[in-house]
Amino acid sequence: MATEAQQSTTRRDFLFVATGAVAGVGAAATVWPLINQMNPDASTLAVASIEFSLNGIEEGQSVTILWRGLPVFVRNRTAKEIEEAKAVALADLKDPETDEQRTKEGHEQWLVMIANCTHLGCIPTGESGEFDGWFCPCHGSQFDTAGRIRKGPAPTNLVVPPYEFISDSLIQIG
Amino acid sequence: MSEHSTYTPGSGVEKWLDERLPIIRFSKEHLMDFPTPKNLNYWWTFGAILVMCLGIQIVTGVILAMHYTPNIAMAFDSVEHIRRDVNGGRMIQSFHAVGASMFFAAVYIHIFRGMYFGSYKAPREILWILGVLIFVLMMATAFMGYVLPWGQMSGWAATVITNIFAAIPIIGTPLLELLRGGFSVGNPTLNRFFSLHYLLPFVIAAVVALHIWALHVPGNNNPTGVDVKDGRDTLPFHPYYTMKDAFGMVLFMIPFVWFAFFAPDILGHPDNYIEFNSQVTPAHIVPEWYFLPFYAILRAIDFNLLFIDSKLLGVIFFGGSIVILFLLPWLDTSKVRSGNFRPMFKWFYWLFVVNFVALTYLGAQPADATGVLFSKICTAYYFIHFIVILPVLSRIEKPRPLPTSISESVLAKSHA
Amino acid sequence: MFNTKTVLATLAVLAGLSGVSATQAAGEVVHIEKQSWSFAGIFGTYDQNQLQRGFQVFNEVCASCHGARLIAFRNLAEEGGPSFSEAQIKALAAEYEIADATADGGVRPGVAADRWPSPFETEQDARDANGGSLPPDFSVLAKARGVHDAFPFWVFNYFTGYSEGGPDYIHGLLTSYEDEAPEGFELPEGKYYNHVFPGNAIGMAPPLSDGQITYEVAEGQTAVPETVDQYSTDVAAFMMWMAEPHLSGRKQTGFVVLLFLVVFAGLMYGTKRKIWAGIEH
Numbered sequence: 001m002a003t004e005a006q007q008s009t010t011r012r013d014f015l016f017v018a019t020g021a022v023a024g025v026g027a028a029a030t031v032w033p034l035i036n037q038m039n040p041d042a043s044t045l046a047v048a049s050i051e052f053s054l055n056g057i058e059e060g061q062s063v064t065i066l067w068r069g070l071p072v073f074v075r076n077r078t079a080k081e082i083e084e085a086k087a088v089a090l091a092d093l094k095d096p097e098t099d100e101q102r103t104k105e106g107h108e109q110w111l112v113m114i115a116n117c118t119h120l121g122c123i124p125t126g127e128s129g130e131f132d133g134w135f136c137p138c139h140g141s142q143f144d145t146a147g148r149i150r151k152g153p154a155p156t157n158l159v160v161p162p163y164e165f166i167s168d169s170l171i172q173i174g
Numbered sequence: 175m176s177e178h179s180t181y182t183p184g185s186g187v188e189k190w191l192d193e194r195l196p197i198i199r200f201s202k203e204h205l206m207d208f209p210t211p212k213n214l215n216y217w218w219t220f221g222a223i224l225v226m227c228l229g230i231q232i233v234t235g236v237i238l239a240m241h242y243t244p245n246i247a248m249a250f251d252s253v254e255h256i257r258r259d260v261n262g263g264r265m266i267q268s269f270h271a272v273g274a275s276m277f278f279a280a281v282y283i284h285i286f287r288g289m290y291f292g293s294y295k296a297p298r299e300i301l302w303i304l305g306v307l308i309f310v311l312m313m314a315t316a317f318m319g320y321v322l323p324w325g326q327m328s329g330w331a332a333t334v335i336t337n338i339f340a341a342i343p344i345i346g347t348p349l350l351e352l353l354r355g356g357f358s359v360g361n362p363t364l365n366r367f368f369s370l371h372y373l374l375p376f377v378i379a380a381v382v383a384l385h386i387w388a389l390h391v392p393g394n395n396n397p398t399g400v401d402v403k404d405g406r407d408t409l410p411f412h413p414y415y416t417m418k419d420a421f422g423m424v425l426f427m428i429p430f431v432w433f434a435f436f437a438p439d440i441l442g443h444p445d446n447y448i449e450f451n452s453q454v455t456p457a458h459i460v461p462e463w464y465f466l467p468f469y470a471i472l473r474a475i476d477f478n479l480l481f482i483d484s485k486l487l488g489v490i491f492f493g494g495s496i497v498i499l500f501l502l503p504w505l506d507t508s509k510v511r512s513g514n515f516r517p518m519f520k521w522f523y524w525l526f527v528v529n530f531v532a533l534t535y536l537g538a539q540p541a542d543a544t545g546v547l548f549s550k551i552c553t554a555y556y557f558i559h560f561i562v563i564l565p566v567l568s569r570i571e572k573p574r575p576l577p578t579s580i581s582e583s584v585l586a587k588s589h590a
Numbered sequence: 591m592f593n594t595k596t597v598l599a600t601l602a603v604l605a606g607l608s609g610v611s612a613t614q615a616a617g618e619v620v621h622i623e624k625q626s627w628s629f630a631g632i633f634g635t636y637d638q639n640q641l642q643r644g645f646q647v648f649n650e651v652c653a654s655c656h657g658a659r660l661i662a663f664r665n666l667a668e669e670g671g672p673s674f675s676e677a678q679i680k681a682l683a684a685e686y687e688i689a690d691a692t693a694d695g696g697v698r699p700g701v702a703a704d705r706w707p708s709p710f711e712t713e714q715d716a717r718d719a720n721g722g723s724l725p726p727d728f729s730v731l732a733k734a735r736g737v738h739d740a741f742p743f744w745v746f747n748y749f750t751g752y753s754e755g756g757p758d759y760i761h762g763l764l765t766s767y768e769d770e771a772p773e774g775f776e777l778p779e780g781k782y783y784n785h786v787f788p789g790n791a792i793g794m795a796p797p798l799s800d801g802q803i804t805y806e807v808a809e810g811q812t813a814v815p816e817t818v819d820q821y822s823t824d825v826a827a828f829m830m831w832m833a834e835p836h837l838s839g840r841k842q843t844g845f846v847v848l849l850f851l852v853v854f855a856g857l858m859y860g861t862k863r864k865i866w867a868g869i870e871h
Contacts, residue, residue, distance in 0.1 A: 015864060019857040026854060033262035037237055042259040046664050046703035066692075212871045254660050254730065257836070264836045265843070409869065417865050421858040428851050435844025436632060437751035439733055444756070447734035447833070448726075457788065584870045 049174035051166065054110065062126050064115060067173045071115035071123060072161060074171075077145060082108055084132060085146035095156045099146045102160055112163055112171065113147045119154035134158070180207055204390055209408035210415050211396035213584050217287040218394070219422025220280050226423050227277040228382065232375050234270040235319075242322065244368035246361045249324035250449040268438035274316050275441045276430045278464035281309060289502075290523055292511030293395040299503040301388040306499045308381050313465065315374040318367040320462060327443050329450030330459050332359045332367070338472075341489040358452060398583045399511025400576055407580035458540060466537030467530055471495050471556065473541050474549035491553065498560045505560050508568040515574045519567055526559045620786055622737045622762040625823060627754050629830065632845060635838040636831050641672035643805055643814070644828025647821050651797055652728065655720060657708030660729035661832055664702040670838040671831055676702070721780045723793025732756035732826070732833040756833065757826035762786045764822035767796040798822065 040048070050067055052074065057063055062075040077085075085099040103111060115123050122138035129135030130151065131144035141152030148157040163173040181199045183189035192199055241260050243252040256263040285305070288294055294302035317335060321328045336359065340350040355362025393402055402408055409415070433441060441463065445456040461469050475488035482490070498505075513520050533552045539545045577583035628637040645666065648658075663683040666674050674682075683700035686707050690698045700707070708727070710716035717724050726734075736755035739747065746752075763786045771783040771790075781791040798818045807813045814820050831837070 015857070015860050019854075019861045022850075022854050022857055026850060029850075033265065034233065034237060036261045037263060037266060038240070039261055041241075041255075041261060041263070042664075043255070043662070043703070044259075046662065051701070212869065251660065258660065258665075264840055268840075409871075413865050414869070417858070417862045421855070421862045424851060424855045424858050428848070428855065431844065431847050431851060432751070435840055435847060437748070437753050438840075439753060440748060440751070444734050444736040447730045581870075588870050 049172060051170060051172050054169045054171065059109070067114075067161065072173065073111070073113050073115045073126070073147075073158075075111045075113075075126070077109050077111055081132065081145035085144060085148075088144065088146075088148075092150075094149050097146075097148060097157055102146050102148070102157070104163075104165055107165055107168070110171075111145075111147060112173070113158040113160055115158070117141055117154055118149065118156045118158060119152070124158075204386075204411075205416075206410060206412035208390065208411040209393065209402070209405070210411050211394050211402055211407055211580050212409045212414075213396050213398065213580050214394065214415070214418075215397055216418075216422060217283065219419045220284040220287065222419035223280050223423050223426045224277070224284060225382065226426075227273060227280055228375065228379060230269060230273050231277060232379070234266050234273060235372070235375065237266050238270055239368075239372060242368075244322065244365050246324060246364055246450070249322060249364060253323045264438075265434065268434045272430065272434040272438060272441060274319065275433070275462070275464065276426075277312065278316070280426065281312060282464070285309065286527060288395075289526075290513040291395055291397060292399055292506070292508075292513065294503045295506070295508075295511050296503070297392045298388070298395065301385060301392070302503055303500055304381055304385040304388055306496070308378055308385060309499075310496060311374055311378045311381065315371060315378065316462065316464070318371040318374070321364065321367045322371060323446060324364060324450050325446030326448045326450055326454075326456050327446040327459065329359055329452065330455055331461060332363055333452075334459065336363075338489050338492070341486040343486070395511060396580060397512060397514065398577055398580060399515065400578075400580055400583070403579045403581075460538050463534065463538070466535075467533035468492055468495055468537075470533040470537035470549045471553045473537070474546060474553040476546060491557075495553075495556060498557065502560065502564075506564040506568055508571065508573070510573040510576065515576055516567075516571055517574060518571045522559065522563050522567065526556075529555045529559070620738075622758055622786060624737070624754070624758050625761055625826075627757060627827065627830075629827070629837055630752075630754050632751070632841060634841055636670060636827065638671075638673050639808075639811060640824050640827045641831050642674070644824040644826070644831075645672050645674075646805070647798075647803055647825040648728070648828055650803055651821075652825065653709065655709055655716070655725040655794075656728050657710070657725075658706040658728040658832055659708055660727075661706045662702070663700060663704055663706065665835060667702070668835065671835055672828070721793060725794070728829055728832055730833045732760060732829040734833075735759040737762075754830070757830045759786070760826040760829055761822045763792075764798060764825070765819055 048068055050065075052065055054074070054076070057074065057076045059076050060078045062073055064071050064073055066072070082099070088099075090096040090098065099108070102113075117124050117136040117138065119136065119139055119141050122136050124134035124136040124141065124143060126134055129142040131142055133145045133147060133150075134143040135141075136143075136152065136154065139153050141154035142150050143154075143158055144150050146157075147160075149155070161173055163171050166172050181192075181202045183192045183198075188198060191197070238256060241252065241256045241263065243249060253267065256267050258264075260266070288302065288305070317331065321332045332354075336350060336353050339353060340346040342349060351357060353363075354360070355366060396402075439447075443460065443462075445459075448456075460466070472488045472492040475491050476484050477487070478484050479487050508516065508519070510516055513523055529552050533549070533556065536545055536549045536552060577586065627634070628640065629635060648656075663679050666672050666682070667676055667679045679702050683702050683704060686700040686704070687697045688700045688704050688707060689696060710719060713724060733756050737758050738744075763784060766784050766786040768783045768785060771777040775783065775790065777783055778791055781793060782795055783790055784792045798821045800817050803816065803821060805814060805816060814824075
């Protein structure tokens with residue numbers, strides 16, 4: 001009698017545990033799509049990576065393009081600007097990065113950066129400030145010709161987005 | 175029903191909470207210990223199924239509203255955007271659309287269960303009236319929701335249904351313009367329908383709370399219709415009915431999922447995949463299936479009566495077919511609740527069900543001469559059932575002997 | 591008691607309905623031959639080769655008048671669809687000029703993320719170019735058309751999940767042109783006779799003819815006939831994909847969910863019985 005009762009208890013417990021476990025799996029599998037729907041949708045992801053042609057941007061000229069809804073500076077730097085950027089000693093920098101780290105090998109004249117100031121997100125004006133680079137009018141951050149923070153409240157350099165050269169005159173951002 | 179309370183706060187924190195907001199005590203009394211007749215059959219699980227349906231509609235609806243645009247230039251495309259681009263959007267949208275149909279299927283079963291077992295009779299009249307109110311709110315919500323995808327059926331449903339109000343003498347036309355926010359169905363109409371479609375489900379949830387409150391005062395009816403006599407007649411709600419209801423819900427999800435995944439559009443109409451065009455009416459407009467019986471009643475009236483023209487008369491019958499449900503507790507005066515013990519009522523009940531299904535069928539058919547004739551007969555029978563048959567039955571019918579208690583009937587059944 | 595009555599009532603309802611429907615049978619129902627589609631049924635998926643052929647028909651024939659504004663080029667590369675390669679799609683998109691206010695001259699070459707450009711700028715342009723008729727947009731057209739079944743056959747559709755009325759109709763329409771309108775039928779100027787189209791007078795000239803499109807046969811594939819019937823089937827399948835691009839994934843998920851629910855229901859039933867064991871009810 002005793003063993004029978006024990007057996008039936010075990011069976012019963014097993015059934016309850018199994019039902020509870022399956023219910024848990026079902027609940028989790030239901031909840032995930034309800035949360036995941038808030039992630040960027042297919043039409044947003046489709047424009048997460050764009051191609052941009054550099055043709056027609058003369059030396060010393062900047063254009064601002066939109067990538068993932070963010071403004072991006074693409075600047076064809078002059079030889080003087082490149083020289084200035086390379087001449088800076090790393091020790092003088094708040095956020096040390098060499099000019100090479102901020103550009104692509106063989107395409108040093110091209111500087112591609114997200115145009116939002118790393119302080120609070122304003123868009124700096126180009127070819128201005130004490131370092132010939134960018135000056136943020138909101139809170140006075142100053143960037144050099146490689147977009148590195150030199151003076152003012154911004155904590156880091158202007159962000160270089162992931163990009164690569166598909167050919168000499170075509171880049172893919174993102 | 176605090177006399178059933180067996181709650182003693184286990185810890186200091188629970189005691190502290192209990193003196194300020196006795197929410198645990200309340201939950202225990204009403205969701206766990208609540209004494210429920212032991213003989214409820216599976217038709218009684220539809221109450222819980224309906225709560226689940228409302229939950230599914232609210233959750234999926236809130237999600238759809240994150241991606242939908244209530245503007246006539248973008249509404250149609252934004253629904254397609256949900257289906258095509260949003261992560262899992264095709265499924266969430268079809269659960270919402272199919273969910274509306276399943277919600278109505280469940281509510282019709284729930285209503286007809288109440289009608290058969292006399293669940294509207296004293297002391298449950300308020301419970302019944304709140305139920306009918308929920309049904310009316312559901313119809314309003316579903317109608318406005320159907321307009322949102324802005325297809326041909328959406329726009330023309332909005333046009334036709336708002337026109338019903340124009341039948342009202344004197345204030346009809348101003349009321350129509352007020353509802354539409356214009357002289358025809360347009361952007362203001364769509365925008366306000368979206369707003370109200372979002373609001374009404376929460377109103378429904380509030381009335382559902384009242385409905386359950388009104389249920390918990392007299393307690394559940396049961397298949398014998400006999401009042402609960404003592405503790406031998408009942409079981410605590412948890413775990414007995416929580417499990418039975420949960421099983422019912424899982425079973426109900428099987429056809430639900432079948433439609434949502436394998437035939438999400440079969441309960442809708444192809445014309446709603448054509449964007450609304452106010453210059454072209456589809457050849458054959460039909461409402462969603464759950465409105466068909468009432469639509470058939472509206473269309474059946476094609477004649478004037480005295481000084482009332484056919485349009486207004488149709489609206490009166492249409493409204494009357496719902497209003498009469500509110501009066502049901504006073505039309506059926508038989509003291510016996512359950513149809514199981516009413517030999518004549520049982521036949522007339524099923525005749526009423528058949529008639530109601532026939533109205534559903536007729537509502538979907540083109541309004542030709544034979545269709546309208548049958549609709550008239552079925553409409554007449556619908557009202558005769560309430561106004562003539564039920565009151566007369568209550569007087570002439572000789573009910574079968576009732577069991578003295580629920581436990582007696584349960585024992586008799588198990589020993590038979 | 592309730593149960594036997596339920597059965598009786600169901601029978602009565604069915605009898606009542608067939609009585610009513612017999613009187614309704616007077617209304618004519620156009621017969622449309624149902625096709626066997628790869629995407630029908632619980633396990634249905636699109637046939638990638640068929641969708642690619644269907645796209646070819648659409649692109650070479652239909653697209654000159656019919657738009658597909660909800661379709662993006664990228665969709666053509668998606669899994670479960672025609673699944674063209676990314677490179678093919680990029681090249682295809684680049685052939686189109688897309689209006690873009692931010693581009694030089696207001697237009698730029700298309701990219702995969704762009705929507706399919708409509709052949710006409712406005713509805714009026716479309717009508718003017720087509721003798722007053724408006725060629726409908728194809729994006730969801732396959733779901734905006736259907737086949738009417740007589741009672742009681744439509745009842746079965748709920749159990750088989752029949753959702754291919756649109757492609758059946760499209761195939762039916764494209765294969766139902768007749769050179770001569772029947773005796774006594776007044777065919778308006780500029781219209782064509784089609785016995786599936788509602789009203790029978792359609793503004794679209796027969797768009798397909800045998801051998802009109804040359805299908806390329808890839809290695810390891812069997813050639814399909816280059817006939818109107820085959821073209822129609824292929825383009826109808828492609829249009830169904832445009833209208834319901836996530837059909838395959840939806841059905842696969844559905845099958846898993848259904849299986850889960852059956853197992854769960856079984857477990858719930860066992861649990862419920864255990865709990866109720868020993869209670870007379």
